[in-house]
Amino acid sequence: MRVPEKYDDIAPDNSEIRLLPSMNRGGICHCTLPAGKTSLATKHKTVEEIWYFLEGQGELWRKQDSNEETTKVNPGLSITIPTGTQFQFRSTSNDALCFICVTMPPWPGPEEAVKVQGTWEPSP
Numbered sequence: 001m002r003v004p005e006k007y008d009d010i011a012p013d014n015s016e017i018r019l020l021p022s023m024n025r026g027g028i029c030h031c032t033l034p035a036g037k038t039s040l041a042t043k044h045k046t047v048e049e050i051w052y053f054l055e056g057q058g059e060l061w062r063k064q065d066s067n068e069e070t071t072k073v074n075p076g077l078s079i080t081i082p083t084g085t086q087f088q089f090r091s092t093s094n095d096a097l098c099f100i101c102v103t104m105p106p107w108p109g110p111e112e113a114v115k116v117q118g119t120w121e122p123s124p
């Protein structure tokens with residue numbers, strides 16, 4: 001399957017989601033955060049994710065219990081979002097921030113994401 005030109009949905013964090021294949025134990029999608037934008041901060045109730053960055057430059061904030069970090073992200077970098085980890089990301093370049101997201105188990109729907117207080121002001 002090829003990445004669709006038009007996005008299928010807007011994620012609870014406000015990124016554009018282009019759906020790719022899924023199976024019983026996991027799914028994959030292409031995520032885009034437009035240039036200069038900042039996502040809403042969220043955490044997941046039951047899923048964990050692996051991200052692989054394809055385009056753009058940005059930053060990813062993650063907090064789990066007392067561990068908190070901000071990571072610079074760019075093409076070729078892969079990161080994990082364990083279940084319950086608070087996270088927020090932003091594009092810091094003139095290009096969209098694009099990444100592949102693997103979700104395990106498959107994304108159950110918008111009620112999965114819980115809004116949290118992030119480190120940056122989200123874009124409108």
